[in-house]
Amino acid sequence: MRALCWHGKQDIRCDTVPDPKIEHPRDAIIRVTACAICGSDLHLYDGFMPTMESGDIMGHEFMGVVEEVGSENKALKKGDRIVVPFTITCGQCEQCRRGNFSVCERSNRNKAMADKVFGHSTAGLFGYSHLTGGYAGGQAEYVRIPFADTTHVKVPDGVTDEQVLFLGDIxxxxxxxxxxxxxxxxxxxxxxxxxxxxxxxxxxxxxxxxxxxxxxxxxxxxxxxxxxxxxxxxxxxxxxxxxxxxxxxxxxxxxxxxxxxxxxxxxxxxxxxxxxxxxxxxxxxxxxxxxxxxxxxxxxxxxxxxxxxxxxxxxxxxxxxxxxxxxxxxxxGQTHVARWTDDLLKRIVEGQIDPSFVITHTVGMEQGPEMYKTFRDKQDGCIKVVIKP
CATH class of the missing domain: 3.40.50.720 (NAD(P)-binding Rossmann-like Domain)
Structure with a gap:
């Protein structure tokens, strides 16, 4: 599959990488229908976030269609359309039960590293360095979603990708x-x-x-x-x-x-x-x-x-x-995405707000690397970039 990968400071490339696979029974694989470049991605692009490795897949703002689900994932089925929160949440630990999803105690698979840096680990994040789990990001054609039965927002009929994509982060x-x-x-x-x-x-x-x-x-x-x-x-x-x-x-x-x-x-x-x-x-x-x-x-x-x-x-x-x-x-703090999504989705459906107002550029995957620079340098009136894999 194609994906936007980090290869160093200000070096994002559209690479061909292996397709993701189910690794845990709660996983799901989605086919990405829309993703975005976030301002937080620029901190990686500019080299300010430690523990990035060459070849890491970028992106934490994405959505798509479920292609495959793990054997223990009863919340999703093939064909479901979902937005994926950038914070990976187990839904079962003490912090998740309190609604503090961005500090989930179980989703950061590099917990030992985060414990040393932060004193206590925070949640795993998509596409945001190995300090937050080293998970592949969403600027790709397919993504593995860990804890997918709790890390998703189901999208109702009648709304476009552009209207709901930003429920995952901004x-x-x-x-x-x-x-x-x-x-x-x-x-x-x-x-x-x-x-x-x-x-x-x-x-x-x-x-x-x-x-x-x-x-x-x-x-x-x-x-x-x-x-x-x-x-x-x-x-x-x-x-x-x-x-x-x-x-x-x-x-x-x-x-x-x-x-x-x-x-x-x-x-x-x-x-x-x-x-x-x-x-x-x-x-x-x-x-x-x-x-x-x-x-x-x-x-x-x-x-x-x-x-x-x-x-x-x-x-x-x-x-x-x-x-x-x-x-x-x-x-x-990082956003407790799942705490807010039910209310915000309702506001979108009811017409209180249409989040697509912020989009200024829509491009294909191959244009992704150049759009990082355009977005960073605020060229061409660029405020928000959406990528259609």
Whole structure:
């Protein structure tokens, strides 16, 4: 089969690799009908996530049709159409029973490695390094789904792939980011980053009843999409984020702040961003936390910082004393996808939201490698890439 494989920093290739096979009775094999390039994939593309190996299959946002099921998998049958959450969940451990699916205690088959790095292992993830299990990703023609009887979302008739594909990651990620804010009708919610997750965080905050949603970016196409979704926008390349947020909140700051950027913040004209790039270049810091610092500074005292943006390692010069003295609450983590999908699928079916709005490019597998660069460099108005194997 064909698959997009990682061969090093900024080296993604469309390779021919062996077809997956059933390895456990709870498995399923799906034929992929649609997959996507996620902003988190760019952290692998840019070489910021450790434990990747040459030939690893990329991708954690995908869906398809069940081709084969293991003998103990009673939840699926051949021909079922499913979206696959990027977090692999056993459904039986203590964390899964509590709904904490992104920290499933059983799905990371490289648990010993993760225990050493994190103190305690988190869930296995598709296509996201050997630290999270080394599972083959979904940017391929076929994928083996471990724990497939619990790691799936069945798709009803009458909805397109494009409408439901993002239930596997970015829609529930944006939704969880907003839910973690405990949004009240009087709240201003400020969102850094108008990429795909940021776009869903904007619409989620609007659906959850925020008084005002403010979106921060510098890419015109992203800002226009954010504005269309109900946000007041700030172009950080043209105006001061701190001053503008104070203007929009009568000097009090937003109650809730969402970091939809993560480890590769692209501020260029600030002293801290220069510092981060220098330290990153000499491997004294792995992540660029400009957005985190800015959120801590502008957030209203007793406010909440929600962090769906991915961080991979070490950050420096984070004003933790400021956050402590202001009484800020931090809520973060990989997405508990299965906690949200029933509600979000219902909202799609009922017409509250059509997630396909975010798609700007649809390509075949062979165009995948070049689209990584297009997406990373924000060329050609690219906001979200869907691949049709």
């Amino acid at each position: 829609f529930p990620t944006g939704w969880q980011a907003a839910v973690q804010c405990d949004i009240q009708p009087t709240d201003t919610v400020a969102i850094w980053g108008c990429g795909p997750v940021g776009q869903f965080a904007i619409r989620s905050a609007v659906l959850l009843g925020a008084k005002q949603v403010i979106a921060i970016d510098r890419v015109p196409e992203r800002l226009a999409m954010a504005e269309a979704g109900g946000a007041t926008v700030i172009d950080f390349s043209k105006e001061s984020v701190v001053e503008r947020l104070n203007d929009l909140t009568q000097g009090k700051g937003p109650e809730k702040c969402i970091d939809a950027v993560g480890m590769e913040a692209h501020a260029t004209a600030t002293l801290d961003s220069v510092y981060d790039r220098v330290k990153q270049a000499v491997m004294l810091e792995s992540d660029r936390p400009h957005v985190l610092r800015e959120m801590m500074y502008v957030c209203r005292p007793a406010g909440t910082l929600s962090i769906p943006g991915v961080y991979g390692g070490l950050i420096d010069k984070v004003p933790f004393g400021m956050a402590m003295n202001k009484g800020l609450t931090f809520r973060m």
